[in-house]
Amino acid sequence: MSVKLFLIRHGQSQWNLENRFTGWKDIDITEKGREEAKEAGIELRGERIDIAFTSTLIRAQHTLDIVLQECGAAGIPVIQDKALNERSYGDLEGLNKADTAAKYGDEQVHIWRRSFDVRPPGGESLKDTYDRTIPYFIHTIFPHLEAAENVLIVAHGNSLRALVMFLDNLSPDEILQRELATGVPLEYIMDRHMLESLRLRYGKTSLA
Ligand SMILES: O=C(O)[C@@H](CO)OP(=O)(O)O
Numbered sequence: 173m174s175v176k177l178f179l180i181r182h183g184q185s186q187w188n189l190e191n192r193f194t195g196w197k198d199i200d201i202t203e204k205g206r207e208e209a210k211e212a213g214i215e216l217r218g219e220r221i222d223i224a225f226t227s228t229l230i231r232a233q234h235t236l237d238i239v240l241q242e243c244g245a246a247g248i249p250v251i252q253d254k255a256l257n258e259r260s261y262g263d264l265e266g267l268n269k270a271d272t273a274a275k276y277g278d279e280q281v282h283i284w285r286r287s288f289d290v291r292p293p294g295g296e297s298l299k300d301t302y303d304r305t306i307p308y309f310i311h312t313i314f315p316h317l318e319a320a321e322n323v324l325i326v327a328h329g330n331s332l333r334a335l336v337m338f339l340d341n342l343s344p345d346e347i348l349q350r351e352l353a354t355g356v357p358l359e360y361i362m363d364r365h366m367l368e369s370l371r372l373r374y375g376k377t378s379l380a
Contacts, residue, residue, distance in 0.1 A: 174363040176322040177339075178216065179332050182235040183208035183355040191269045195261030195295060201231050208355025209235040213242025215357055221245045222321035225313055227256040227328060235355065236326040245324075255308030258328035262295025288344035298347070302334035309335060310374045318367055332358075341373065 183205025187194040201209065216239065224240065226232045233252065240246045264272060264284065273281040284292040289299040316323050325335070329352055337347040339360060352358070362370075 173320055174361050175317045175320055175367075176219065177317060177360040177362065178219070178221070178322075178324045179335065179352075179358040179360070180212050180235065180239060180324070180326045180356070181329055181332055181352045181354050182229075182231040182326060183212075183238075185231045187266075188354065193261040193264040193267050193269060193272070193292075195258050195265045196229070197265050198229050199231055201234050205231070205235065205354065206238060209238035210242050212355045212357050213239040216243035216245075216324075219243065220322050221248060221324045223248060223316055224250045224324040224326065225256060226250065226252050226326045227258070227331065228252050228254045229257055229328070232256070232326050232328060236324075239324070239326060251312070253308060253312070255304050255312075256325065256327040256331050259298060259301040259330040260295040261292050263293040264295065286348050288348065298330055298334060298337075299344075301330050302337065305331045305334045306338050306374070309338070310371070314367075314371070317362060338374075339370070 183201045185194060185199045185201050185205060187197070187199045189202050189204070212235075221243065224236055224245075226236045236250065240248065240250075269281065283290050287297070289297045291297045291300065313323060313325070325332070332352050333347055333350060336342070336350060336352070336358070342350070
């Protein structure tokens with residue numbers, strides 16, 4: 173038995189386009205974002221998808237709607253949860269990333285954006301995001317994979333980076349190098365053995 177898990181970062185949002193810190197701000201996708209979602213859906217045509225999970229933010233939900241429509245899976249169960257939301261950027265939300273780098277320095281902004289456990293002012297670190305996303309994945313999503321269902325998750329750059337860190341067993345240094353493009357499906361094919369190893373790995377972390 174093997175199952176498939178598909179991960180898709182939402183299509184380009186208005187604030188991706190404007191290069192602004194977005195986090196928990198509920199910003200919709202652009203025309204280009206809709207095109208990216210459409211292409212992602214076309215790429216998934218022919219795949220069986222049994223259930224989909226997404227965040228409570230419209231950029232992920234609208235992307236998911238388009239993907240499901242395009243791949244012929246509209247009507248499958250969809251579960252929304254804030255555990256899959258983007259990491260909060262706190263006081264940085266709404267600010268232009270280049271202006272913020274000009275004000276605080278490239279290095280400081282890089283630390284806020286890509287360190288593992290440093291929080292941006294008033295926001296969440298990637299570790300904080302991991303600590304809510306991975307327990308949700310294990311307790312709510314994982315049982316569907318164990319029940320031989322194929323699962324699609326449409327979420328965000330950093331909530332998905334946390335998930336990729338867990339699935340690929342990456343170190344904090346390794347995940348800092350990983351960027352996820354908007355609207356490009358990532359596919360994991362997992363057999364029983366891999367599912368068991370993931371459960372074991374989760375059990376060994378302090379998060380269990
Ligand atoms: O602004 C954000 O919410 C995220 C994703 O677009 O940005 P970053 O790539 O800096 O984590």
